[in-house]
Amino acid sequence: xxxxxxxxxxxxxxxxxxxxxxxxxxxxxxxxxxxxxxxxxxxxxxxxxxxxxxxxxxxxxxxxxxxxxxxxxxxxxxxxxxxxxxxxxxxxxxxxxxxxxxxxxxxxxxxxxxxxxxxxxxxxxxxxxxxxxxxxxxxxxxxxxxxxxxxxxxxxxxxxxxxxxxxxxxxxxxxxxxxxxxxxxxxxxxxxxxxxxxxxxxxxxxxxxxxxxxxxxxxxxxxxxxxxxxxxxxxxxxxxxxxxxxxxxxxxxxxxxxxxxxxxxxxxxxxxxxxxxxxxxxxxxxxxxxxxxxxxxxxxxxxx
Numbered sequence: 001x002x003x004x005x006x007x008x009x010x011x012x013x014x015x016x017x018x019x020x021x022x023x024x025x026x027x028x029x030x031x032x033x034x035x036x037x038x039x040x041x042x043x044x045x046x047x048x049x050x051x052x053x054x055x056x057x058x059x060x061x062x063x064x065x066x067x068x069x070x071x072x073x074x075x076x077x078x079x080x081x082x083x084x085x086x087x088x089x090x091x092x093x094x095x096x097x098x099x100x101x102x103x104x105x106x107x108x109x110x111x112x113x114x115x116x117x118x119x120x121x122x123x124x125x126x127x128x129x130x131x132x133x134x135x136x137x138x139x140x141x142x143x144x145x146x147x148x149x150x151x152x153x154x155x156x157x158x159x160x161x162x163x164x165x166x167x168x169x170x171x172x173x174x175x176x177x178x179x180x181x182x183x184x185x186x187x188x189x190x191x192x193x194x195x196x197x198x199x200x201x202x203x204x205x206x207x208x209x210x211x212x213x214x215x216x217x218x219x220x221x222x223x224x225x226x227x228x229x230x231x232x233x234x235x236x237x238x239x240x241x242x243x244x245x246x247x248x249x250x251x252x253x254x255x256x257x258x259x260x261x262x263x264x265x266x267x268x269x270x271x272x273x274x275x276x277x278x279x280x281x282x283x284x285x286x287x288x289x290x291x292x293x294x295x296x297x298x299x300x301x302x303x304x
Contacts, residue, residue: 005280006140006171006280007140007172007187008140009277010171010172018211019212019222020169020186020221021169021212021213022167022169022184024087025062025088025182025215026062027064027085027179027180027182028058028063028064029067029083029128030067030080030102030105031067031080031082032068033069034067036067036165038137040166041054041055041065043136046102047102048103050103050105057111058110061113063110066167068081068163068164068165070153070161071133071162071163072150072153080099082096082097082121083095084096084108084119086113086180087182089181089215092181092215094125095120095122095124126159127179128179129157129161129176129177129200130164131148131162131174131193132167132173132176133145133163134164137166138173138281139280140170140173141173141174144189145163145175146163148190148193150190151191152190155194155197157201164177169184169186173187174188178196178200182213183205184211185206185209185210185211192209196209206234207225207228212225219291220267221291222292223265223267224239227255227263227265237258238257239257240255242256242262250266250269251267252267254299261299263298263299264297265297266294266297267294269289269290270290272286273287
């Protein structure tokens with residue numbers, strides 16, 4: 001490995017993980033062995049203008065489209081796996097199907113998916129582990145993500161594990177997203193990734209390496225993680241966000257905490273003081289805002 005690496009620089013700076021998950025509620029995963037190029041939908045040579053179609057539909061309906069493949073495998077033919085997922089806390093869902101032809105993806109209703117409605121595929125209760133290995137997008141994603149994907153594929157979580165194109169937050173590689181809940185993890189190596197997979201199978205969140213829930217705005221992600229860390233809460237639904245109220249740089253997040261009742265968490269968006277190169281290929285430096293919890297207030301039953 002030579003040259004600048006954004007993930008190593010991020011670790012050296014001590015960048016905070018909490019509150020950094022991409023804000024996404026609807027996901028569409030499409031099996032494609034690659035190569036993916038720099039921009040997967042633009043560069044992966046999907047047939048018949050499918051990439052442009054998916055880019056436009058995804059933008060219009062607020063769906064994150066990811067290309068996925070099994071770790072270390074390059075399937076040349078056969079049915080194409082497609083997965084639709086909706087991140088919505090306890091109401092999250094995931095469904096999938098095998099398509100005979102990649103072009104059949106055009107028939108999927110991304111407007112419905114973006115609105116949280118089913119596509120009528122086969123529903124599954126098993127979580128999916130999507131590990132970003134998109135090296136052409138950012139070198140760290142391949143160098144740190146591929147060992148994670150291969151480690152998970154060589155064990156009890158193999159069926160749940162996929163390599164995926166860019167998920168956001170290159171500087172936090174290795175990155176892993178748990179679907180359908182939209183749980184983002186960063187800074188993973190093979191051992192910590194196995195711990196994430198074990199926690200996921202047990203219906204829990206691993207507090208270490210947890211970036212946040214993608215169905216929440218970033219201040220609410222930070223509030224959720226802060227409450228979990230303070231009270232060592234690992235159950236998927238131990239913290240439930242009931243409301244978010246923004247006022248300038250301050251956001252008040254109303255949370256229901258298992259065993260403790262309601263809490264108002266006040267989060268301040270703090271602009272970064274210094275500019276840094278945030279990805280391996282960035283042409284200019286950028287500042288890094290963070291979301292800082294400044295107050296946690298107990299809410300009386302009358303104020304709930």
